[in-house]
Amino acid sequence: MKRPFAVARVPRSMMLIPLAPVLVAQAWRTVRRTPRLDPATGAEHGFVSGVDPRRGPAYRVVVIGESTAVGVGASRHAEALPGFLAEALRERLRRSVAWSVTGENGATARKITTAIVPLLNGGPAGSPANGTPNGGSDGSAPDLVVLTVGINDLIRRRPLRRWTADMSELIAVVRDRYADATVLVAGMPPVHRFPALPQPLRSVLGARARTMDRIMREAAAAGGAMHAPMDEAMARDRRLFASDGFHPSPAGYRAWAQDLAHAAVPAPGPAAAPGASPAGAAPPRAAD
Template sequence: MKRPFAFARVPQSVMLIPLAPVLAVQAWRTVRRTPRLDPAGGDEHGFLRGANPGAGPAFRVVVIGESTAVGVGASRHAEALPGFLAEALRERTRRSVAWSVTGENGATARRITEIAGMTEITGGSAPDLVVVTAGINDLIRRRPLRRWAADVTELVGALRGRYAHAAVLVAGMPPVHRFPALPQPLRYVLGARARTMDRLMRAAAEAGGAVHAPMDEAMARDRGLFASDGFHPSSAGYRAWAQDLARAAAPPRHPRAAAAPRRGGSDAGPQWRADTARAVTRRPGRRRRLRGTRASTTARRLRDGRMRGGAV
């Protein structure tokens, strides 16, 4: 984000009115004290050769979004979310992985939708997986919840339309209630709203045919996973997060994965999409979820109230 909490406003809840002066002062101090970090440098695309040369064409992944997509808190993209996600996918699939990243520091969900429409497909081949990170800047600007849900719906629809043959993975909101940069009670107030936004994000993503991957709160227990601003992930934090996303996103390892070649890209995407479609429940009155993934397991733990706290 360009200026964390520069747009934070006092919540409208009557219960929080007595805290309004405190929250305003804390937000102002946080803006002044939080170091402003630049996005990662280096190449915005890369290629990792897989361990099994005969496993088929490279698996292609695109990361798109806000500051965490463009690697704020890390020195190079190869040592941020895109590069570490590619490494994790290569380890899980034993295939070569081609990755690229596009985004904007400070982008809201609406802005990311615009960026997605302007993005050229790297190398002329369509991706198998699109990972999107969004939400923090909408939180900072206190985007009304109804509009936030509509923005996520539009974003997912744009990504599904732009990358018709790719699976779309929506990264969940980070546990803002554990950010070291935030003092209490500001941390609690923003964290509570972030959790509400994440529930709306999950519903909108799944309704649009995407997979929502909640962030593992246990990551935030380790201060070393945060960058120097106490707000963004460090390089180690990006690595841990990438491993989590890869578990939710990696295509299955079985012979059928190479059985359905696809137009304009590698052959992993459509088969994975078919397997994913069969794994999604669509019973009336029940939320759709991807069975057998870390995303669904984490969601169940959150629903049951058994999840341990902490991550970026």
């Protein structure tokens, strides 16, 4: 028996045409009503002392990306993704962790590839004798590079074909610059649950974000990086969002950092000899 109307055969772009005026109006109102939060302040590098000095030199982490990399929604970087990620890795590795962050609020994947990564100096420093980081001046290479990217490409409706090329190029550039590091690509957030977005705009952007996340995962696998999907359950807790209903709060950054640390270091390893490579520092493999 023939179906009277096969919705599955109608291109999604065609189905959205009747909604276009509503989506445009909702997007305009959302931009006007959403509070503009500043990036986090404070030092852009830090050091978390390990619980076991026999574990070897500090594990080095670089966070690169857009607004979530630079801590929009938190007051200080130490209370945003880089600081909480360092603490989570310290607990899993039981060794010191040095971290640094480089990014720009509003940056797209293309912007990160062409204007942010080329300016990096090689990552965060290790721990000198007095226990304070020196900001990468010793040229120490990172063990882990975390990329947060995608939300600005979503908002600007970057064509999916270009998004695919942008992600592939970004991963290739980072892998080339940090050949010995694990590259971890943070997955797209569950936009379909963002409190700041009204329906149907929330569902439309959420569906596109899921498609972008799939492309991101495939690009990571092809480029020798890892992909860490964001836990959708996080978005059900309003306390994990900042006041704008769009970015993570400090509690949200902490929860997200725990997931990223688990992806980078799946399980705490047995006691290692000084100088041994930690779990998660091996050549990267595609996750998910």
